[in-house]
Amino acid sequence: MVKVVICGAAGGIGQPLSLLLKQSDLISHLALFDVVNAPGVATDLSHINTGSRVTGHGKEGMNEAMKGAHTVVIPAGVPRKPGMTRDDLFKINAGIIRDLAEGVAKNCPGAFVLVISNPVNSTVPIVCEVLKQHGVFNPKKVFGISTLDVVRSSRFVSEIDSSMDPRATRVTVIGGHSGVTIVPVLSQIPGQKFTKEQLDTLTHRIQYGGDEVVKAKDGAGSATLSMAFAGARFTNAILEATVAGKTGLVESTYVNLSADPESTAAFRAKTGLDYFAQDVEFGREGVAHIRPLPHLSDYEQALLDAALPELKVNIAKGTAFITDNSKI
Ligand SMILES: NC(=O)C1=CN([C@@H]2O[C@H](COP(=O)(O)OP(=O)(O)OC[C@H]3O[C@@H](n4cnc5c(N)ncnc54)[C@H](O)[C@@H]3O)[C@@H](O)[C@H]2O)C=CC1
Numbered sequence: 001m002v003k004v005v006i007c008g009a010a011g012g013i014g015q016p017l018s019l020l021l022k023q024s025d026l027i028s029h030l031a032l033f034d035v036v037n038a039p040g041v042a043t044d045l046s047h048i049n050t051g052s053r054v055t056g057h058g059k060e061g062m063n064e065a066m067k068g069a070h071t072v073v074i075p076a077g078v079p080r081k082p083g084m085t086r087d088d089l090f091k092i093n094a095g096i097i098r099d100l101a102e103g104v105a106k107n108c109p110g111a112f113v114l115v116i117s118n119p120v121n122s123t124v125p126i127v128c129e130v131l132k133q134h135g136v137f138n139p140k141k142v143f144g145i146s147t148l149d150v151v152r153s154s155r156f157v158s159e160i161d162s163s164m165d166p167r168a169t170r171v172t173v174i175g176g177h178s179g180v181t182i183v184p185v186l187s188q189i190p191g192q193k194f195t196k197e198q199l200d201t202l203t204h205r206i207q208y209g210g211d212e213v214v215k216a217k218d219g220a221g222s223a224t225l226s227m228a229f230a231g232a233r234f235t236n237a238i239l240e241a242t243v244a245g246k247t248g249l250v251e252s253t254y255v256n257l258s259a260d261p262e263s264t265a266a267f268r269a270k271t272g273l274d275y276f277a278q279d280v281e282f283g284r285e286g287v288a289h290i291r292p293l294p295h296l297s298d299y300e301q302a303l304l305d306a307a308l309p310e311l312k313v314n315i316a317k318g319t320a321f322i323t324d325n326s327k328i
């Protein structure tokens with residue numbers, strides 16, 4: 001029995017993500033939790049003729065939804081409006097994520113937890129700290145989904161060079177998931193050599209792709225459909241590795257570096273960071289290996305240097321939200 005829970009399932013991301021995951025043959029039970037409209041969305045999806053059972057769980061239904069889950073995907077919380085940074089969402093989303101992490105600790109302490117809610121740089125540390133307080137933290141099982149940065153990179157590169165197939169062009173994106181903390185490693189794309197001007201354009205567009213959507217939606221929210229695509233790609237990769245035992249799966253994702261202490265020791269000592277997005281190889285237990293940093297060009301090294309201070313502040317903020325409020 002593979003139960004996957006979507007928290008925030010009736011939202012802009014939650015609905016299309018649930019639709020995409022209803023198509024997975026690796027899921028036997030899709031449990032949709034939201035404080036509004038979950039039963040309606042669940043009933044609608046439940047008529048689709050794939051193998052999984054779908055259940056809907058409203059406001060009081062978190063425990064029931066999470067009981068025995070294999071994987072919990074979290075796109076719950078508020079999205080940005082024009083003029084806001086992702087960090088501006090912390091005030092509301094931090095408490096939502098803390099409560100959901102509590103639910104995981106109590107109902108499915110061994111589950112894989114895939115965090116979409118922003119600010120990801122801080123919400124992932126919140127989840128980890130809550131699980132630590134409950135004595136159930138396994139760093140191999142908690143992920144911040146930064147796949148949309150990778151998806152955008154592949155697409156935007158193909159718009160500059162039409163000979164590149166956006167599906168086949170894999171781009172490593174390191175750092176975090178907001179503005180300058182997003183560091184695309186474009187120098188490692190095989191056979192590709194961008195001019196400085198192209199690099200500037202591509203890098204800015206990848207770092208601020210989220211803002212492009214927020215602006216275009218003009219007050220109606222942020223990326224939902226492309227995020228659902230990215231979220232489904234990431235969740236499917238986790239399920240293929242952990243349920244089906246498929247090997248060789250790699251995604252750039254934001255993780256706690258203690259998931260692979262050996263491989264990350266030097267980087268942690270040098271930067272003082274406990275969380276970072278990097279290429280991660282998946283295995284049966286989740287993180288199998290965090291790859292060492294790829295070779296960075298001088299351009300990318302400068303981007304990384306600019307990313308580190310903000311990332312550090314974001315991580316400290318998420319961590320302190322739990323460790324300084326330890327009576328949750
Ligand atoms: N990681 C990434 O790359 C991306 C992250 N995001 C983030 O995803 C989050 C969700 O975005 P949207 O789906 O557009 O927002 P939305 O407002 O359309 O949907 C959020 C859903 O969460 C539900 N919700 C609120 N509190 C809840 C709780 N305590 N338990 C369960 N459900 C709860 C709401 O009722 C709503 O249905 C935002 O924080 C946004 O910034 C958005 C795009 C990309």
Ligand SMILES: O=C([O-])CC(=O)C(=O)O
Nearest residue numbers: 080148209210211222223
């Ligand atoms: O920009 C936002 O607020 C949503 C997001 O994380 C993205 O689209 O990358």
